[in-house]
Amino acid sequence: MLDPRLFRADLEFVTEQLNRRSFNFDSESYSELEAKRKAIQVKTQELQNERNSRSKAIGQAKARGEDVQPLLDQVQYLGDQLKATEAELSDIQSIMTALMEGIPNILDETVPVGKNEESNVEISRWGDKPEFAFEPKDHVDLGSNKGMSFELGAKIASARFVVLNGMLARLQRAIIQLMLDTHVSEHGYNETYVPFLVNADSLRGTGQLPKFEADLFKVNNDPTLYLIPTAEVPVTNIVRDVIIDAKDLPLKFVCHSPCFRSEAGAYGRDVRGMIRQHQFEKVEIVQIVKPDESRKAHEELTGHAEIILQKLKLPYRKVLLCAGDTGFSSAKTYDLEVWLPGQQAYREISSCSNFKDFQARRLQARWRNPETGKPELVHTLNGSGLAAGRTLIAVMENYQDADGNIQIPEALLPYMGGVTIL
RNA sequence: GGAGAGGUGGCUGAGCGGUCGAAAGCGGCGGUCUUGAAAACCGUUGAGGGUUUAUCCCCUCCCAGGGUUCGAAUCCCUGCUUCUCCGCCA
Numbered sequence: 001m002l003d004p005r006l007f008r009a010d011l012e013f014v015t016e017q018l019n020r021r022s023f024n025f026d027s028e029s030y031s032e033l034e035a036k037r038k039a040i041q042v043k044t045q046e047l048q049n050e051r052n053s054r055s056k057a058i059g060q061a062k063a064r065g066e067d068v069q070p071l072l073d074q075v076q077y078l079g080d081q082l083k084a085t086e087a088e089l090s091d092i093q094s095i096m097t098a099l100m101e102g103i104p105n106i107l108d109e110t111v112p113v114g115k116n117e118e119s120n121v122e123i124s125r126w127g128d129k130p131e132f133a134f135e136p137k138d139h140v141d142l143g144s145n146k147g148m149s150f151e152l153g154a155k156i157a158s159a160r161f162v163v164l165n166g167m168l169a170r171l172q173r174a175i176i177q178l179m180l181d182t183h184v185s186e187h188g189y190n191e192t193y194v195p196f197l198v199n200a201d202s203l204r205g206t207g208q209l210p211k212f213e214a215d216l217f218k219v220n221n222d223p224t225l226y227l228i229p230t231a232e233v234p235v236t237n238i239v240r241d242v243i244i245d246a247k248d249l250p251l252k253f254v255c256h257s258p259c260f261r262s263e264a265g266a267y268g269r270d271v272r273g274m275i276r277q278h279q280f281e282k283v284e285i286v287q288i289v290k291p292d293e294s295r296k297a298h299e300e301l302t303g304h305a306e307i308i309l310q311k312l313k314l315p316y317r318k319v320l321l322c323a324g325d326t327g328f329s330s331a332k333t334y335d336l337e338v339w340l341p342g343q344q345a346y347r348e349i350s351s352c353s354n355f356k357d358f359q360a361r362r363l364q365a366r367w368r369n370p371e372t373g374k375p376e377l378v379h380t381l382n383g384s385g386l387a388a389g390r391t392l393i394a395v396m397e398n399y400q401d402a403d404g405n406i407q408i409p410e411a412l413l414p415y416m417g418g419v420t421i422l
Numbered sequence: 423g424g425a426g427a428g429g430u431g432g433c434u435g436a437g438c439g440g441u442c443g444a445a446a447g448c449g450g451c452g453g454u455c456u457u458g459a460a461a462a463c464c465g466u467u468g469a470g471g472g473u474u475u476a477u478c479c480c481c482u483c484c485c486a487g488g489g490u491u492c493g494a495a496u497c498c499c500u501g502c503u504u505c506u507c508c509g510c511c512a
Contacts, residue, residue: 048482
């Protein structure tokens with residue numbers, strides 16, 4: 001959520017900024033609402049003040065043993081009037097909250113203009129694309145005789161689920177292990193285990209609700225719970241309603257979890273293979289930092305995700321998302337895109353975002369600034385480090401040979417129990 | 423799933439329906455004392471919002487949501503949650 005004070009102070013600036021990401025903000029009807037809110041709030045508070053002081057007077061008169069009946073008669077009319085204005089105020093407040101919760105974050109000034117992913121800016125490339133003396137297969141073909149079964153996934157659950165058997169399942173586990181170990185031992189993250197079902201408050205805190213409910217899976221027999229679309233939700237919500245000691249910042253969490261997405265808006269896309277599933281594994285890294293450190297933390301965190309790709313010697317590129325492609329809650333996002341020989345394309349494998357105080361305001365996640373002595377909002381960041389399912393297919397496709405075997409990358413050997421080739 | 427006891431400020435913990443945003447202690451901050459520190463003593467110390475140049479002033483918040491009342495931290499209802507015991511269970 002954006003700072004309501006910003007709207008009052010400089011509505012034009014806000015409108016302009018939101019236009020950058022093609023969000024059409026109707027500042028005129030906002031102003032009307034805001035004026036109405038102010039008037040009703042002032043009126044309500046005046047009435048409340050009157051009630052309070054009169055009630056106090058009644059108490060004092062009673063204490064002196066006076067007859068309070070005349071005073072009671074005077075105050076009779078207040079009740080209904082107050083109840084009515086309070087209801088009016090609460091109505092307009094919930095209208096405004098709903099409005100504010102639907103407004104996306106203001107973009108960082110370094111975010112390039114553009115409507116969609118075609119305007120994203122490539123920042124760097126790493127690694128050499130493998131050259132094959134044969135036509136490289138995609139992971140679906142490579143996996144068909146190695147325990148990857150979409151048929152079983154569909155039988156057991158539905159389309160967009162997969163079953164991994166034997167060494168492929170182990171390979172995915174090895175990938176997850178490598179990521180966790182690297183982030184914990186080399187990057188100083190704190191390993192966390194969290195609920196995979198979360199309540200609406202948590203989803204509102206990180207920005208998935210109220211706007212993106214269609215992307216979530218809900219729990220049938222408990223309508224208060226949702227399956228997590230990413231560990232970002234439970235992990236970032238650790239600091240909801242918390243005032244953090246300055247000396248404890250930055251907080252750095254790493255968390256492996258399954259992720260569940262209904263992919264409501266993507267029915268026709270990536271129907272083949274493991275690219276886009278209803279359930280996938282991911283290792284998520286999250287940082288909670290002081291506001292003036294988030295810029296640096298964002299670069300750092302993105303670098304932490306890159307290290308994994310480098311350890312696996314997977315060619316990738318780093319892309320700065322343009323205005324139109326940057327997510328709702330994010331101020332700035334880098335995507336890491338891994339090279340997939342089976343598709344002859346770079347595909348997203350990590351998304352690293354700086355949310356600045358957007359999530360923190362919804363979460364009421366604050367720190368005590370020693371300079372002011374006051375609680376102030378923190379900045380939150382997160383990134384996939386990495387999506388494990390997509391890493392698995394990247395390994396399969398980049399490490400294939402002419403016979404359809406898969407070499408195990410060196411970095412994963414310690415986790416593979418002596419197996420070097422699948 | 424059943425029975426019982428709780429949820430109050432950074433923490434511990436008081437609080438006959440009226441002057442309670444809330445005693446006391448701890449912690450924090452400022453000061454006195456000291457070469458310095460500790461101890462002791464004095465003072466100060468919640469959050470959000472409205473109005474305002476600023477101060478003043480005002481409103482809201484004692485788990486959450488309803489209700490009773492002129493007036494609710496205090497009474498009633500519902501929910502959530504923590505703890506203890508029983509049952510079930512990986």
